[in-house]
Amino acid sequence: MTTTIGIDLGTTNSCVALVEGGRASVIANAEGERTTPSVVAFGKDGQRLVGTVAMRQAATNPHRTFASVKRHMGTDWRAALDDKRYTAQELSAMILRKLRQDAEAYVGHDIVDAVITVPAYFNDMQRQATKDAGRIAGLNVLRIINEPTAAALAYGLDNGGAQKVMVYDLGGGTFDVSVIEIGDGVIEVLATAGDNHLGGDDFDERIVDYLADGFLREHGVDVRRDPAAHERIREAAATAKKELSSIESTTVNLPFLAQGSTGPLHMETVLTRSAFENMTRDLVERTTGPVHQALSDAGIAASELGQVLLVGGSTRIPAVQAHVRSLTGKEPSSSINPDECVAQGAAIQGDTLSGAKAGLATRGGEILLLDVTPLSLSIETIGGVATRIIERNTTLPARHSQVFTTAAAFQTKVEVHVLQGERPMAADNKTIGNFQLKGIKRAPAGTPQIEVTFDIDANGILKVSAKDLGTNNEQSITITDSERMSDDEIEQAIRDAETYAAADEARRDSFVVREDAQRLLNDAESALNSVGKQLDKEEKKAIKADAAAVRKLLAKKPEKMDDADRNALKAAAEALEQSSAHARKTASSQK
CATH class of the missing domain: 2.60.34.10 (Substrate Binding Domain Of DNAk; Chain A, domain 1)
Structure with missing residues (x-):
């Protein structure tokens, strides 16, 4: 018996799903959670900890705990520990292996095949690194698919007629936006754009700085210099961010955070949603450009969208949701779980690729997924x-x-x-x-x-x-x-x-004009060498004069050419083309 799983390998949290009973279902991990923190830690005895257990001991073991590794995929980053240097692929493989083991415990047999998702704007190296991580984890990676595409796949199976949707995916470490057309059994990506260094981690960091700066002003101690204290603040910041999505203010209370000259120092700070929105306003605004780019590349207006899907835990932030409404004029859909839909879509694609088709209720009986390349x-x-x-x-x-x-x-x-x-x-x-x-x-x-x-x-x-x-x-x-x-x-x-569009176009025009003129000059001179004796004196003289004029204008460097230079070269080339037409035709006929 074979089972193909879908994995959302996230910056902050990861998720695994499979198709059973005609639906994509998320698999709970050994701790009973539906998502697994993307955290890896090493105990002092060398024990490897992954997920929740790794995250819980991060404050007391910060130097041996690694999070947000996804941001380093496809780079030469290494995590130095004891006598070993771990790549991002190796650490990611530890997360993937846990997800695989949790899935195997659920189904009761070994699992090898998987579909893994990546941000739409991951480049070739990052995609290859993700495949490598899967291989290290003992998985046969059937396909790497884009996270927004997977989300649209999960949405599209349950939502009726053909329509164009926008997937606004703001996760822990990356932001993607894709415009996708959903038809009868076809999921086609029309355009994608994004920012690979924008996500929930950046929002957390703003709260960390806000809290640390306040503590520094009050006590004269910069807790960012103490790894253990810094990690405690980071955990508190992530919690506060989540709480502010449902309440207007929260209290960050961290006793015994540092040691002062008079004894232990405690942090107790009230953080309001208003203050949080002010300190992260520019981060929310950074999503505007990719949204406009994706709509423009897809050739549609926001009013033509049938639905806007919010994906990634950071889309629970009220200011983010308000910004999406402002950008698109639409109320975002609440029909999919932003933390789970990517894994579910990957599971659906995996089921299709494996040929299992475990009762999937698609209108056409088949699912065709058409993705795109993000750069020329x-x-x-x-x-x-x-x-x-x-x-x-x-x-x-x-x-x-x-x-x-x-x-x-x-x-x-x-x-x-x-x-x-x-x-x-x-x-x-x-x-x-x-x-x-x-x-x-x-x-x-x-x-x-x-x-x-x-x-x-x-x-x-x-x-x-x-x-x-x-x-x-x-x-x-x-x-x-x-x-x-x-x-x-x-x-x-x-x-x-x-x-630099205008300047680039001018430079390109210069090279094109020069290339055409140089080619014509070569042909004219070649024709003179071949059939010059057959031409009358005046014709030869005209060709030589026009060739000299072109040669002189070509002496100017292309990056220094302006419109007048280009026009002059075009005119000289046209004159040479006319004067040498007979000679070039004669030479060509004699070859």
């Missing part, structure tokens, strides 16, 4: 231009090919420079891979035909290949383990694309 993928071409192969928000899996040629005569190899980002120039985007295609047949510039193919699988893992169509030589790489774009860089890439 390009290669660098002549003039430093980033030539798009796959646009952002392209439905996955995706395979796109484009034929290029050589820039110099008699090249026997080309370098394929793979980029990720939204800027038109290669230098402004993120390099995610490099490789060389060798063995190209020697030929004049522009003759070889090099086919470059980008292939992204359903997990968002990219493979790039280049093939010389003349010799059939081929080279490829899988973009899984080279340096990747960080979450901050992704956000900055999109902001830069908007801020």
Whole structure:
């Protein structure tokens, strides 16, 4: 008997679910809780603690306790402990293993297959790191799917007709927003945007600073320098945040928090919802940009949304809910549990992939999940231009090919420079891979035909290949383990694309105009060399004069060209195109 589980591997809490009796059900852990804290700790005797038991001892064992590890996935971060340095994948695997064991205890047999969710804006390296964590935990990861997509999948099975929904997912460490179309058995992501460094942890940190600053003013002691005291305040901040979602004020009471010159010092502070909203107003506002971006990319207005789904525990904050109402003009749905729906959606996708179809009540009997890639993928071409192969928000899996040629005569190899980002120039985007295609047949510039193919699988893992169509030589790489774009860089890439759009377009135009003019100049000079003796004196003189004019204008660096320079080069190229037309045609006919 086989069972496929769905896992929401969260920054703050994780959850596991499976499909039984035609519905996705959350599995309670060994402690009887429906979610498991994403915390790992090591006792002084080397014992590993995961979940609630790890969180409970954090204040007394702060140096050996690790939380919010998800924020380090796909980086070179290490947790140094005793004689070992743990990667984020290894610590995440400990959480995944506990979830797996809790599920096995529930079903009564071994479980291997799983679908694991990630933030929509996780890059290739972070996705691969998540798959690696699953493998370390002994799981066969059938699919990595985006958290908002999983939430829409959980919602879509129970909510009637076709509609477009927005999933606003504010979790412990990340924020995603996706616009998703739900049809008859089809869940299609239209667009996604997000902020990979915005979540409940940031709200907690504002309360921590507020409490610590107040304690410093009152007692002259900065408790942030004491790891144990700092952890106690952090736990109290998280509790206060949750309480302020249902009451207007709460009291943070931490006796014996520090030691002063006259004895023990205690914290007793009243925190109001109003004060909390003031200190976190900018965090809530940071969700505005991604919401507008996702709607714009999807090509719809907020009024066209059938529903807005709130996902992630941080969406319980009243100010967040009010902001969503303001942005969309809609009352968010309360039909799904924000803490559990992602795991439930993953379980549904896992059941579909495994072919079990354990009584799922779908209108079409099948579920088709169509996700997207969050950023554009390009290669660098002549003039430093980033030539798009796959646009952002392209439905996955995706395979796109484009034929290029050589820039110099008699090249026997080309370098394929793979980029990720939204800027038109290669230098402004993120390099995610490099490789060389060798063995190209020697030929004049522009003759070889090099086919470059980008292939992204359903997990968002990219493979790039280049093939010389003349010799059939081929080279490829899988973009899984080279340096990747960080979450901050992704956000900055999109902001830069908007801020510098006009300047970028001008630079791109300069390179395009120059490339066209250079190609025409090469053709004209080649034609003169080939058939010059067949041309009359005046024709040859005109071609040489126009070629000289183009050559002079090309001497100016592209980044220093303005509109007048570009227009002058265009005019000179047009003149050369006319004067050399007969010569180029004659040369072409004699080849």
